[in-house]
Amino acid sequence: MTTPALPIYLDHAATTPCDPRVVEAMLPYFTTLYGNPGSRNHSFGWDAEHGVDTAREQVAALIGADEKEVVFTSGATESNNIAIRGAALMYEKNPAGSGKPRGHIITCIIEHKAVLDPCKRLQKEGFEVTFLEPPADGIVTADMVKNAMRDDTILVSIMWANNEIGTINQIREIGKLCHERGVVFHTDGTQWVGKMPTNVEADNIDLMSFSGHKIYGPKGVGGLFVRRRKPRIRLTSIVDGGGQERGFRSGTLNVTGIVGLGKACEIAKAQMADDAARLGVLRKHLEDSVTAQLDHCQINGHREKRLPHLTNISFGFVEGESLMMAVKEIACSSGSACTSASLEPSYVLKSIGVGDELAHSSLRLSLGRQTTREQVDYTVNAVVKAVRKLRELSPLYDMHNEGIDLSKVQWAHH
Numbered sequence: 001m002t003t004p005a006l007p008i009y010l011d012h013a014a015t016t017p018c019d020p021r022v023v024e025a026m027l028p029y030f031t032t033l034y035g036n037p038g039s040r041n042h043s044f045g046w047d048a049e050h051g052v053d054t055a056r057e058q059v060a061a062l063i064g065a066d067e068k069e070v071v072f073t074s075g076a077t078e079s080n081n082i083a084i085r086g087a088a089l090m091y092e093k094n095p096a097g098s099g100k101p102r103g104h105i106i107t108c109i110i111e112h113k114a115v116l117d118p119c120k121r122l123q124k125e126g127f128e129v130t131f132l133e134p135p136a137d138g139i140v141t142a143d144m145v146k147n148a149m150r151d152d153t154i155l156v157s158i159m160w161a162n163n164e165i166g167t168i169n170q171i172r173e174i175g176k177l178c179h180e181r182g183v184v185f186h187t188d189g190t191q192w193v194g195k196m197p198t199n200v201e202a203d204n205i206d207l208m209s210f211s212g213h214k215i216y217g218p219k220g221v222g223g224l225f226v227r228r229r230k231p232r233i234r235l236t237s238i239v240d241g242g243g244q245e246r247g248f249r250s251g252t253l254n255v256t257g258i259v260g261l262g263k264a265c266e267i268a269k270a271q272m273a274d275d276a277a278r279l280g281v282l283r284k285h286l287e288d289s290v291t292a293q294l295d296h297c298q299i300n301g302h303r304e305k306r307l308p309h310l311t312n313i314s315f316g317f318v319e320g321e322s323l324m325m326a327v328k329e330i331a332c333s334s335g336s337a338c339t340s341a342s343l344e345p346s347y348v349l350k351s352i353g354v355g356d357e358l359a360h361s362s363l364r365l366s367l368g369r370q371t372t373r374e375q376v377d378y379t380v381n382a383v384v385k386a387v388r389k390l391r392e393l394s395p396l397y398d399m400h401n402e403g404i405d406l407s408k409v410q411w412a413h414h
């Protein structure tokens, strides 16, 4: 086996390299086409506006929207904030200080922090929020949302695909339910858009966030789809100023970034079916090879209803930090999150019932457009070797193999 160049990047759910075709499309907008698209009375402004218009068409074509429904932002975090806070404030049932709940919001406990935290802020300000808890497969169903609906529900925010475990929620069905009940439906589509087919009409979406750097575009640019008809969605603006982007997001447009995002969407539209097919085979190969060679590993989240390029595997009887150290040449994410003081197990894994120990010894491996079979094979070997070595050092693994039931062992406490 030929050794691929190291380190190997398998963290595409965290960010992706910028496609060279994207960079090429952006370059002229730094140095020659540098106008402000808001400048209406000279050609510099018109040229910049033309670049933005083209990008808007490219984004709209990828998601099945009208160009007018695309709002450019600085990324999915900002899009989520504009959508969730903006919808809550616009559609509230009772004013602040009335003593009654201002409105009810449904989201899910394994959403990205960029959804959870805006919801928690609204909760502090007098809205009531239901945080759905998906079962071990990690999937949020329309039935779960239906059971949580109340007369005063104003907003549902459920992500399309989960960034840690790659599971896919019942978006089209949840959207249908929301439309039947007259409830605004937002989805954080950051891990889905540009990878999997998206049509905001057929999928019944009112608001959808997405990001450039997760789809081979630049960092610091993203978008929000805001439905304009059936129903027309209104949002209270949370960024005030020059009134750009239909007033939803004031501020001079990031023209270079927007042009790059547009190009990334155009490329994604042409290439995503092939990418998904190829990466699905590679990911399956990775999972099958690892589980064939190692016992006591568990693939987290639903086995089929998942993104093709992402897997999350927990390894029993190994210590998480040692595992990360042992596979340093593989760039991936662990099931631990660094908080200010300590290493905490991932709240996503914890929520779907993965124990603390197993969560710490989990790896999220996310493949991308440039990932090769050689890289995957190298990764499998490295992981298998590391896990075996760590288990050789593990007294727990020894005891387990001797048939001792570890759950019944009385540990001495100091």
Ligand SMILES: *Cc1c(COP(=O)(O)O)cnc(C)c1O
Pocket (backbone or CB within 6 Å): 013, 014, 074, 075, 076, 077, 078, 112, 114, 159, 161, 162, 163, 188, 190, 191, 210, 211, 212, 213, 214, 220, 221, 222
């Ligand atoms: C990366 C990510 C975000 C944040 O996107 P930015 O563009 O980096 O702000 C939000 N939600 C999900 C699901 C993500 O994966």
